[in-house]
Amino acid sequence: MEMIKDIYFKTIENSELTIFFSVAEAQETNKEKKEVKEPNKLYVRGNNVIEYVIPNNFKEDTDIIRKVGGHIIDYLLNIYVKRVNIDVSNFDSQMIINLIEGMMISSYQFNIKSKAVEPRLEIGLVNANKSLEKEYEELKTLFYYVNMTRDLVNGPANIVTIDEFVERIKKEAKNHEHITLKVFNSDDLEKLGMNQILAVGKGSVNKPKLLIMTYNPSQKNKESQNNEYDLALVGKGVIFDSGGLSIKPAKSMETMKEDMAGAATVMAITLATSKLRLNKKVIALAPLVENMPSGSATKPGDVIKSYSGKTVEVLNTDAEGRLILGDTIAYAYKNYKFKKLIDFATLTGACIIALGPFAAAILGNDETLIKDLIESGEKTGERLWQLPTWNDYSELIKSKIADIKNIGIDGLGAGTIVGAVFIKEFVENKNWAHVDFASTAFHEQKIKYYHPGATGFGVRLVIDYVKNKLN
Numbered sequence: 001m002e003m004i005k006d007i008y009f010k011t012i013e014n015s016e017l018t019i020f021f022s023v024a025e026a027q028e029t030n031k032e033k034k035e036v037k038e039p040n041k042l043y044v045r046g047n048n049v050i051e052y053v054i055p056n057n058f059k060e061d062t063d064i065i066r067k068v069g070g071h072i073i074d075y076l077l078n079i080y081v082k083r084v085n086i087d088v089s090n091f092d093s094q095m096i097i098n099l100i101e102g103m104m105i106s107s108y109q110f111n112i113k114s115k116a117v118e119p120r121l122e123i124g125l126v127n128a129n130k131s132l133e134k135e136y137e138e139l140k141t142l143f144y145y146v147n148m149t150r151d152l153v154n155g156p157a158n159i160v161t162i163d164e165f166v167e168r169i170k171k172e173a174k175n176h177e178h179i180t181l182k183v184f185n186s187d188d189l190e191k192l193g194m195n196q197i198l199a200v201g202k203g204s205v206n207k208p209k210l211l212i213m214t215y216n217p218s219q220k221n222k223e224s225q226n227n228e229y230d231l232a233l234v235g236k237g238v239i240f241d242s243g244g245l246s247i248k249p250a251k252s253m254e255t256m257k258e259d260m261a262g263a264a265t266v267m268a269i270t271l272a273t274s275k276l277r278l279n280k281k282v283i284a285l286a287p288l289v290e291n292m293p294s295g296s297a298t299k300p301g302d303v304i305k306s307y308s309g310k311t312v313e314v315l316n317t318d319a320e321g322r323l324i325l326g327d328t329i330a331y332a333y334k335n336y337k338f339k340k341l342i343d344f345a346t347l348t349g350a351c352i353i354a355l356g357p358f359a360a361a362i363l364g365n366d367e368t369l370i371k372d373l374i375e376s377g378e379k380t381g382e383r384l385w386q387l388p389t390w391n392d393y394s395e396l397i398k399s400k401i402a403d404i405k406n407i408g409i410d411g412l413g414a415g416t417i418v419g420a421v422f423i424k425e426f427v428e429n430k431n432w433a434h435v436d437f438a439s440t441a442f443h444e445q446k447i448k449y450y451h452p453g454a455t456g457f458g459v460r461l462v463i464d465y466v467k468n469k470l471n
């Protein structure tokens with residue numbers, strides 16, 4: 001739920017408050033001028049006017065203005081005003097867009113309380129360039145998908161079950177042009193031999209499914225006779241991750257409804273490309289499973305024959321994301337043609353240890369794709385940091401009895417890279433990037449302009465990439 005009712009590119013009447021900006025002056029200290037970097041100075045200037053002092057390093061980091069936007073929304077919701085004018089005279093177009101982004105991200109709320117909340121903020125941007133109105137309309141469309149992702153990820157695993165996830169995506173797909181949706185159930189997966197997906201889902205009463213969505217704009221059909229997609233997306237959809245028989249400690253399980261963020265993200269991106277009428281062919285694949293311990297669950301030490309034919313020794317049933325991604329990616333390469341493939345997965349706790357909550361890890365074998373995505377991440381504030389996938393690391397997943405095993409070697413670390421080189425075993429071309437966003441898909445605390453919960457990380461990032469870099 002977005003708490004902003006609307007944003008207008010004019011002064012609104014009967015506003016309860018006006019905010020204007022000034023830039024912090026560097027503070028004199030004994031030795032030197034010190035930079036002011038904290039974007040949280042609000043001064044009441046009387047007559048319902050507030051001066052917001054932005055830090056003077058805002059030009060170095062576009063994310064600062066998003067933080068200002070987030071901070072303003074928190075303030076406004078806290079003091080319970082409804083109609084506000086914000087004077088953006090000093091802002092250039094990019095700053096205004098970043099301010100709106102920060103406000104929109106921050107004003108999202110998720111709850112299942114019996115008393116519903118309604119959007120209530122109306123914001124007038126005073127002295128804003130009117131031509132930005134069109135960009136704002138597009139942002140609103142985009143944020144529908146960012147928030148669709150957040151709703152799916154925030155949804156508890158007893159509500160957003162495998163079937164419910166499929167139903168919600170089906171319903172959305174109906175309202176979009178040039179979208180097709182295929183759903184494989186567990187019988188289909190069995191016939192296809194997607195045994196890694198089946199192995200992960202074996203312990204749950206909720207059977208695995210595989211969702212395949214395509215977006216094929218009609219113009220493209222006429223132009224290109226071949227069936228090549230411009231972009232393939234694969235997203236990890238573990239509806240709930242208990243760890244399976246390698247069960248997680250209770251505390252680590254509390255947020256494991258978020259383990260399907262990859263699936264939600266790739267479905268939302270594909271629907272967004274349709275609604276934004278982007279002229280690129282996109283295919284998204286999302287395996288959906290529930291990882292549970294039971295008498296029928298996969299056991300540590302089991303060996304699975306994967307869809308690709310490679311045999312996989314499952315030594316830890318909590319390293320399940322890579323298994324379902326392995327089969328799905330192998331299926332994508334075998335059955336479709338595409339220029340680039342990006343997978344999104346909340347894959348490893350090691351990613352959080354390496355990067356904290358401010359960046360996701362990117363790995364892969366396509367340096368152009370990786371570089372382009374890092375650039376889009378810098379632009380959108382959804383930052384990526386590259387880790388290597390040198391062959392040395394593949395040594396760590398050699399199994400004594402099968403082709404590969406699903407974990408590395410105790411004490412040698414590199415958990416995020418081990419996850420990636422496992423997936424690499426199923427990648428067939430040099431056109432792949434893997435985003436491990438266990439660090440950024442969901443926050444338990446408030447981080448930057450994100451309130452606790454799902455962030456929608458990846459949607460704005462990939463849409464920027466598709467619009468500006470993918471060709």
Ligand SMILES: [Zn+2]
Nearest residue numbers: 241318319320
């Ligand atoms: Zn797991």
